[in-house]
Amino acid sequence: MSDLSRIRCFSIVAHIDHGKSTLADRLIEVAGTVDQRQMRAQLLDSMDLEREHGITIKASAVRLPYLARDGQEYTLNLIDTPGHVDFSYEVSRALQACEGALLVVDAAQGVEAQTIANYHLALEQGLTILPVINKIDLPAADVPRRLEEIEEILSLPADDAVAISARAKINIDGLLEAIVRHLPPPTGDPDAPLRALIFDSKFDPYRGAVAYVRVVEGTLRARQNIRMMSTGKSFEIGELGVFTPAPTPIQSLGPGDVGYIIANIRTVADTRVGDTVTDAAQPAAEALPGYQPAKPMVFSGLYPVDSNDYHDLREALEKLQLNDAALSFEPETSAALGLGFRAGFLGLLHMQIVQERLEREFNIDLICTAASVIYQILTTDGELHEIHNPANLPDPQRIDQIEEPTVRATIMTPPDYVGPCLDLCQTRRGELLTLEYASPTRTMIVYKLPLAEILHDFFDVLKSRSRGYATLDYELDGSQVADLVKVDLMINGDKVDALSAILHRSVAQDRGRELCDRLRAILPRQQFEIRIQASIGAKILASARVSAFRKDVTAKCYGGDISRKRKLLEKQKEGKRRMKQIGSVEIPQEAFLAVLRSDETSPAGKR
Amino acid sequence: MSGLPWAVYLHVPFCVRRCHYCDFATAALSLHPAERTARVQRWHQAVQAELASSPPRPASSVFFGGGTPTTVPAAVLTGLLDQIRDHGGLLPDAEVTIEANPTTAEADLFGTLRAAGFNRLSLGVQSFDDRLLQALGRTHDVAQAVRAVDLARAAGFDNYSLDLMFALPGQSLADWQRALQRAVDLGPPHLSLYGLAVEAGTPLEQLVASGRVQLLDEDLAADMYEWALDWLPAQGWEAYEIASFARPGRRGQHNQVYWRNEEYRGFGPGAASYVARRRWTNLAASEAYAAAVLNGGDPVAEHEQRSLAEEQRETVYLGLRMRDGLEVARFEQRFGSPLDATFAAEWQRLQAKGWVERTPTHWRLTRQGVLLSNQVFLEFV
Numbered sequence: 007m008s009d010l011s012r013i014r015c016f017s018i019v020a021h022i023d024h025g026k027s028t029l030a031d032r033l034i035e036v037a038g039t040v041d042q043r044q045m046r047a048q049l050l051d052s053m054d055l056e057r058e059h060g061i062t063i064k065a066s067a068v069r070l071p072y073l074a075r076d077g078q079e080y081t082l083n084l085i086d087t088p089g090h091v092d093f094s095y096e097v098s099r100a101l102q103a104c105e106g107a108l109l110v111v112d113a114a115q116g117v118e119a120q121t122i123a124n125y126h127l128a129l130e131q132g133l134t135i136l137p138v139i140n141k142i143d144l145p146a147a148d149v150p151r152r153l154e155e156i157e158e159i160l161s162l163p164a165d166d167a168v169a170i171s172a173r174a175k176i177n178i179d180g181l182l183e184a185i186v187r188h189l190p191p192p193t194g195d196p197d198a199p200l201r202a203l204i205f206d207s208k209f210d211p212y213r214g215a216v217a218y219v220r221v222v223e224g225t226l227r228a229r230q231n232i233r234m235m236s237t238g239k240s241f242e243i244g245e246l247g248v249f250t251p252a253p254t255p256i257q258s259l260g261p262g263d264v265g266y267i268i269a270n271i272r273t274v275a276d277t278r279v280g281d282t283v284t285d286a287a288q289p290a291a292e293a294l295p296g297y298q299p300a301k302p303m304v305f306s307g308l309y310p311v312d313s314n315d316y317h318d319l320r321e322a323l324e325k326l327q328l329n330d331a332a333l334s335f336e337p338e339t340s341a342a343l344g345l346g347f348r349a350g351f352l353g354l355l356h357m358q359i360v361q362e363r364l365e366r367e368f369n370i371d372l373i374c375t376a377a378s379v380i381y382q383i384l385t386t387d388g389e390l391h392e393i394h395n396p397a398n399l400p401d402p403q404r405i406d407q408i409e410e411p412t413v414r415a416t417i418m419t420p421p422d423y424v425g426p427c428l429d430l431c432q433t434r435r436g437e438l439l440t441l442e443y444a445s446p447t448r449t450m451i452v453y454k455l456p457l458a459e460i461l462h463d464f465f466d467v468l469k470s471r472s473r474g475y476a477t478l479d480y481e482l483d484g485s486q487v488a489d490l491v492k493v494d495l496m497i498n499g500d501k502v503d504a505l506s507a508i509l510h511r512s513v514a515q516d517r518g519r520e521l522c523d524r525l526r527a528i529l530p531r532q533q534f535e536i537r538i539q540a541s542i543g544a545k546i547l548a549s550a551r552v553s554a555f556r557k558d559v560t561a562k563c564y565g566g567d568i569s570r571k572r573k574l575l576e577k578q579k580e581g582k583r584r585m586k587q588i589g590s591v592e593i594p595q596e597a598f599l600a601v602l603r604s605d606e607t608s609p610a611g612k613r
Numbered sequence: 614m615s616g617l618p619w620a621v622y623l624h625v626p627f628c629v630r631r632c633h634y635c636d637f638a639t640a641a642l643s644l645h646p647a648e649r650t651a652r653v654q655r656w657h658q659a660v661q662a663e664l665a666s667s668p669p670r671p672a673s674s675v676f677f678g679g680g681t682p683t684t685v686p687a688a689v690l691t692g693l694l695d696q697i698r699d700h701g702g703l704l705p706d707a708e709v710t711i712e713a714n715p716t717t718a719e720a721d722l723f724g725t726l727r728a729a730g731f732n733r734l735s736l737g738v739q740s741f742d743d744r745l746l747q748a749l750g751r752t753h754d755v756a757q758a759v760r761a762v763d764l765a766r767a768a769g770f771d772n773y774s775l776d777l778m779f780a781l782p783g784q785s786l787a788d789w790q791r792a793l794q795r796a797v798d799l800g801p802p803h804l805s806l807y808g809l810a811v812e813a814g815t816p817l818e819q820l821v822a823s824g825r826v827q828l829l830d831e832d833l834a835a836d837m838y839e840w841a842l843d844w845l846p847a848q849g850w851e852a853y854e855i856a857s858f859a860r861p862g863r864r865g866q867h868n869q870v871y872w873r874n875e876e877y878r879g880f881g882p883g884a885a886s887y888v889a890r891r892r893w894t895n896l897a898a899s900e901a902y903a904a905a906v907l908n909g910g911d912p913v914a915e916h917e918q919r920s921l922a923e924e925q926r927e928t929v930y931l932g933l934r935m936r937d938g939l940e941v942a943r944f945e946q947r948f949g950s951p952l953d954a955t956f957a958a959e960w961q962r963l964q965a966k967g968w969v970e971r972t973p974t975h976w977r978l979t980r981q982g983v984l985l986s987n988q989v990f991l992e993f994v
Contacts, residue, residue, distance in 0.1 A: 531831070533966065533985065557835035558987040561807040561856035566622055566871045567885040568927065569892045569917060575994040578987065 011191045013262040015083040015220065017101055017133075019124035020110035021117075021477060025140040029110060029172040030068075033084060034251060036178045037070035066206070067103075067218055067264045068251045074186045082185060083264040085205065085220070092353030094127065094481065095298060096206065099280045101131040102296060103205040103220035103264065106189030108181075109162070110138045113147035113169070117155045117448060119418040123479035125160050136188050137167035138181060143174040151447075159444040194261025199290040200224030200232075200283065202259075207277035209329025210268075213245075217267045217277040219259075222294060224285070226259040231286035232269065235293040239276055240286040241269035274331045300332035302350025303411065303482065304357055304461065305394040307338055307375035307504060308364070309346030311584055311595065315370050316345050322368035323347060326360060333360060338395065342502040342588045343373060348394055354461055371584055375504045375598050379457045382409040382485065397503040399492040402543055408490045408508075410456050414439070414483035417451040423472035424449050430471055434459035435488075435510060455480070456488065458508070493518050493547065495525065496539040500589045504598055518547030528597045531555035536591055618673040618704055619888070620870040621697055623660065624881030625682040625690075626899045627653060629714075633750040633820065636812035652899060653685050656882070657693075659903035663880050663912065664696050670878075671702040674867040677711040677731075683719040691729035698730070708733055708772075708866040715761030716753045723768035733865075734765050734773040735805075741792040745781045748826070750816070762799050774803035774865065779841070780834035781809050782826050789837045790844075797848060802863035806841055806856055808834055835984065842983065853936045855986055872935050874928040882912075890919045921948070929956060929976075930993040933969070934986065938977025952976065959992045 020026040070082040087100040101107065107128040111117055128135055139152050153164040168184045170177040206218040219226070226232075228246045233239070247255045248265040259265045271277055280297035284290045310319050323335050333356075335349040351357040354377060361374050383391040383399070384406040393399055415436075419427050421443065428438070428451065436453040444450045455464075460480065468476050491514050495505040505525075509517050518540030525538050529552050536552040560571065585592040627649075628635075675697060682690060690711065697703065710733040711726060713719050723734070738758045740746050746754060753761075765773050775796050779789050796804060811818050811828065820826035842852055850858045854872065857865060870877050879886045882902035885894045893916035896902040905912040919927065925948055932939035944952040953960065953971075960976070963969040968982035968989050982989050 533988070553832070556832060556984055557808075557838055558985045559808065559838065559855060559983070560810070560987055561805075566877055566879060566887070567894060568871065568874075568887065568931065569885065569894065569915070572927070572994055575987065575990055579991050579994055582991070 010193065010262050012078055012080045013083065013191055014080060014106065014185055014189050015085065015104045015192055015262060015264060016106040016108060016185060016189055017085045017087050017104045017128075018108045018110055018138075019087060019097075019101075019128055020140075021112070021115075021120040021124075024110050024112040024115065024118075024121070025172050026110055029108070029138070029140060029170075030084060030086060032172045032175060032178050033082075033182070034068055034070060036175075036182065037072050037082065066251075067220075067249055067266075069248045069264065072182055072186070075183060076186075080186050081263075082182070083220075083262075085264060092351075092356045094123075095300070095352075096279055097124070098127055098131065099203065099205045099296070101128055101133060102280075102294075103203050104131070104133055105192055106134040106136060106185070108138045108185070109135050109156075109160075110140050111152050111156065113139045113141045113149055113152055114144045116152055116445075117159050117418065119416050119477035119479040122160065122416060122418070122450070123481070125162070134189050135162060136184060137162060137164050139167060139169045140172055142169045143171040143176060151445075155445050155448065159448065159450070192262030194221070194223045196223075196225050196260045198223040199288055200226060200285040201290045201294055202226055202283040203294050204234075204277055204279055204281045204283060206279060207274045207331070209274050213268050215271040215274045215277040215328075217269075217271070217283070218264075219267055219283055220264050221259045221261050223261055224290070225261075226263075226265075226267070226283070228255070228257050232267070232283050233286040233289055234276060234278070235282040235284055235289070236278055236297055236299075237276060237281075241271055241276075243267055243269045273328045275327070278331055300334075300352065302332065302334050302352060303457065304351045304353055304377050304379060305348055306351070306357055306361075306377045307340060307343070307346055307373075307395065308335070308349050308361070309340065309343040309373045309375075309504070309586075311371035311373055311586060313344045318368065319347065319364070319370050319372075322364050322370060323349070325368075326363060330360070332356065340375075340397070340504050342500075342504045343375075343586060346373075350394070371595075373504070373586055373595050373598050376507065377461045378508070379411050379461070381490070381508065383407075384409075396492055396506040396508045399506075399508060402491065407487050409485045410458055410488050410490065411485045412454055412483055413457050413460065413480040415453045415455050415460065415478060415480040417453070417468065417476055417478050418444075419449055419451065419472050419476035420447055421449050423476055424451065426471035427451055427468065427476055430464075430467055431455060434464065454483065454486075456486070457482070491542050493521070494541050495521060496537075496541065497525075497529075497591050497593070498537050498589055499539075502588055502593075514542060515547055518542075522548045522550035525597060526550040526552050528594060530585075530592065530594065532591060534590070616670060617876075618671045620867055620875070620877035621672040621675045622867075622877060622879040622884055623675070623677045623693060623697075624879065624884040624895075625677060625679040625685055626656065626882050627684045628679065628681045629684060629752050630750065631816070633748075633817040634809060634812065634815055636815050652903075653689070655903040655907070656899050657685070657689055659906035659912075660693060660881050661696060662906050664693070664700055667700070667878060667880070669701040671704055672697055672707055673704050674707050674870065675703070675709045676867045678735075679712055681714050681719075682711050683713045683722050683726075687722045687725040687729075690726065690731075694730055703730075710735055710774075710865070710867055712737065713761075714751075714753055715758035720761045720764035720768075723765050723770060727769040732770070732772060734770045736761060736765065736773060736775050738762075738775045738796065739778045740781060741795045742781075742784070742788060745784060745788075748782060749778070759799065762801070771802070772863065773801055774805055775799070775801045776805045776807065778807050778809050779837040780829045782828065784829065784837075786833065786836055786840065790840060793841060793844065797845075797850075802860045803865060804845070804850070804858040806838075806858065808838060839984070842980070851936070855934050855983060869935070872931045874924065874931045890921075890924055892917050892919060924948075925950070925955065926993040930990040933976065933978055933982075933989060936977065938972070938975035940975050942974065956993075963989055963992060 018026045018029055067085045072080045072082050074080055085100050085103050087097045109125055137156050139149050142149060149169050153167055156162050156164045166188050168181045170181050201223045202219040202221045204217045204219055208216045210216055228243060230243050232241055245255055245268040247253050282293040310316055327333050332352045335347040338346055338348040364370050365372055378396055381393040383393055385400055385404050386406050417427050431453045434455055436455045439452040439454055442450045465478055468478055489511045490508050491511050493507050493509050493514055494501050521540050522538045529536055531552055534554045539549040540547045585594050709731045711731045712735045715736045715738055739751055741755050743754045777796055811821055821828055845858050846852055852858050853864050876888050882895055882899045883897035893913045895912045896914045902912045929939060941952045968979055969976055970979050
């Protein structure tokens with residue numbers, strides 16, 4: 007058996023863009039396991055979409071052999087974590103698979119909101135945290151100031167902090183030594199009943215679900231019959247392996263080892279993140295702590311522009327679900343949009359990724375309704391209802407009270423922008439919890455905010471009001487009773503259920519006005535006048551009109567170039583096809599998303 | 614089909630300068646004179662070669678368009694017309710049109726052109742407001758335009774057409790009404806009226822995008838067009854096509870070939886042809902076109918073979934551009950299938966919207982159908 011004292015399991019956590027992925031690349035390169043041809047930039051990310059969004063959605067794990075200065079060879083297991091608040095549960099499971107974490111702070115930018123959030127996640131898992139100041143080669147780097155911030159804001163002793171530049175390859179060796187010296191080795195009995203934590207899973211179209219595991223106790227062996235403790239389902243391991251970083255089959259994994267299991271598992275629903283793998287014949291008595299089934303927090307209606315694509319959309323969602331256990335969906339019917347699905351997501355980013363993949367990978371023209379949260383409705387008959395879709399809100403007379411989910415949002419900003427940040431939170435119905443001048447350059451603002459108020463553009467507006475300086479992190483934090491009403495939109499007298507929005511009563515009038523104006527800017531003129539109205543129940547809040555277009559003529563013949571003229575007409579026809587016909591009015595896709603956007607960030611508002 | 618008449622188009626891609634709104638194939642604007650001459654020569658040789666290699670069919674009409682055809686030497690133009698006449702022949706009553714800018718310099722050529730057999734002039738007057746002409750990037754002013762019309766008539770062009778544009782930036786309805794009145798006062802037998810359109814890749818597109826040019830309100834543009842549709846017929850004009858207006862008996866022949874979806878052959882860069890249900894367009898860049906032809910290659914940039922069904926649909930929506938509309942008997946004679954039944958669903962939808970009407974002999978656009986003609990045509994693409 008391998009000597010546990012020569013294993014280290016650790017993650018890298020950081021605020022976005024502080025250099026986590028570059029550091030991972032560098033550790034892999036310096037530890038010498040990847041030749042240059044294999045080395046792609048940011049090797050741990052795999053999907054195109056992840057690259058575009060600049061984040062890592064799915065964690066990976068790499069085993070690095072490291073010959074330390076004490077002459078011993080160590081096994082370093084680097085476990086990557088997702089970098090977005092939507093995936094905080096996944097982050098926590100990846101951290102659970104570690105004994106230590108590198109907390110990376112940008113030498114120029116300092117401690118930011120996600121630095122704090124990730125630090126707290128790592129603390130909750132009881133990890134030993136090694137501060138790393140990255141990008142020390144930048145002209146604006148200020149290492150002493152960063153060390154102060156770490157001590158003052160995080161109350162984390164910075165004596166062991168390592169200053170490096172991952173990009174310029176400065177002091178990577180020093181960091182590797184510090185990992186060996188300061189992070190604790192794993193413990194665990196190789197002969198105990200097997201308990202291995204699934205901290206990530208991916209779907210491979212040829213091999214099925216691949217579970218990424220950290221063995222805590224006992225031993226995993228090739229061909230072993232295993233059982234998933236949350237579902238009780240059993241599988242025979244087809245391939246057991248480690249990433250070096252190429253997947254490499256191996257005969258067994260003991261405590262402290264990190265690797266993967268392929269076992270002819272057809273869906274990632276059977277390799278749930280946080281679940282415990284045990285031996286089917288001699289199961290452990292208790293699962294590892296902390297498992298939670300994925301809970302969607304944000305919902306959106308997904309409708310095909312062309313109703314003939316409904317079955318394609320269902321198939322596409324089913325395929326996505328194979329590699330995304332957090333995605334849920336059920337059929338939904340809209341009077342305006344026809345047959346579609348109400349899909350649940352972990353958060354906004356997760357939603358955008360799914361929507362983009364449906365359009366890009368499956369070529370489905372999609373109408374996505376504005377994102378909504380879960381409302382708990384107590385009706386006058388004493389019944390409790392969970393509403394995922396604003397259109398389903400009961401009549402106001404039947405509602406006793408409405409509860410909406412809230413978040414605890416942490417904003418880090420330079421002191422100059424405290425005013426604008428507070429102002430934004432106030433207009434979003436926020437309740438100030440703390441305001442702390444954490445360091446001369448960093449003010450920490452903590453607010454309780456309704457989740458619905460930060461769904462659409464909160465982050466964009468925060469960025470624009472703070473000239474890009476403020477950073478945000480949030481966690482779900484209970485719910486509150488609120489005076490909410492449903493605002494409906496009618497187009498030529500027909501209620502368009504997919505445009506309904508749940509808003510606070512105090513802003514309903516103003517937002518109703520905005521919605522009408524925004525729709526007026528978006529709707530193309532048609533052969534007849536279009537009347538747009540916003541209402542609460544029968545009460546009209548605001549209205550707007552789009553006058554009929556009167557002329558659509560192409561005079562010139564293009565010197566007989568009929569083909570060209572026809573292609574222009576075909577393009578015009580294609581544009582019409584991508585719109586949704588509601589009653590006799592054609593509505594472009596963007597109308598459905600524009601609903602809850604504020605004027606500061608909406609394209610319509612900039613017209 | 615060889616031996617049957619077709620319409621002939623010849624593209625002269627050269628201009629003194631490019632107008633801000635233009636997206637036609639034009640070339641060699643600001644070159645050194647020697648290089649410019651060399652390019653005109655290469656183009657000339659290539660067009661001669663393309664003409665010579667085409668089937669010798671008689672021309673029912675000829676149209677020299679551009680660019681600005683009158684920027685090349687008159688001898689080149691008359692020589693090309695001679696070649697067309699010698700190669701496939703010219704029907705006795707054939708309309709032979711040439712486009713010209715109404716500048717005095719060009720007007721000097723009118724006598725030569727008329728004597729060589731050109732019998733119709735298309736003058737790009739565009740506007741009767743010097744301020745607007747400048748804004749469009751035109752090279753002439755109003756006084757020159759008026760003088761050019763006089764010179765054209767003096768040279769023996771009793772058949773000529775004026776191009777006018779409306780919906781110009783800063784133009785008012787009254788401006789437009791005055792412009793049209795002035796155009797009519799010059800006594801032309803034919804007018805072509807175009808609303809300014811922003812084409813992709815033109816300087817105008819950039820001017821609009823950057824906010825330096827403000828396009829006219831759509832409703833005002835519609836008012837201008839409708840005013841012309843009402844006023845000109847009241848003055849005895851026939852609004853015989855969406856953009857074309859003629860004194861009785863003076864309709865243009867050449868463009869009607871396009872609208873009837875009949876055969877035509879285009880020579881020169883960017884020229885379009887339609888023969889035996891095949892549509893093709895030549896390479897638009899003059900040098901590339903010339904190189905292809907002179908090296909014995911194919912100057913075609915794009916081509917497509919249309920099916921019988923596609924020919925029928927194109928015949929319908931092109932025919933609807935004409936005020937008389939689409940003659941039912943003529944369609945049935947050409948295709949052997951009933952026009953009403955073949956497009957029963959389309960006619961029904963369009964009639965329900967009030968955009969088309971069936972006369973005893975024709976399908977044609979209503980006034981609203983004329984205004985929304987692209988919407989009508991969408992039914993047939």
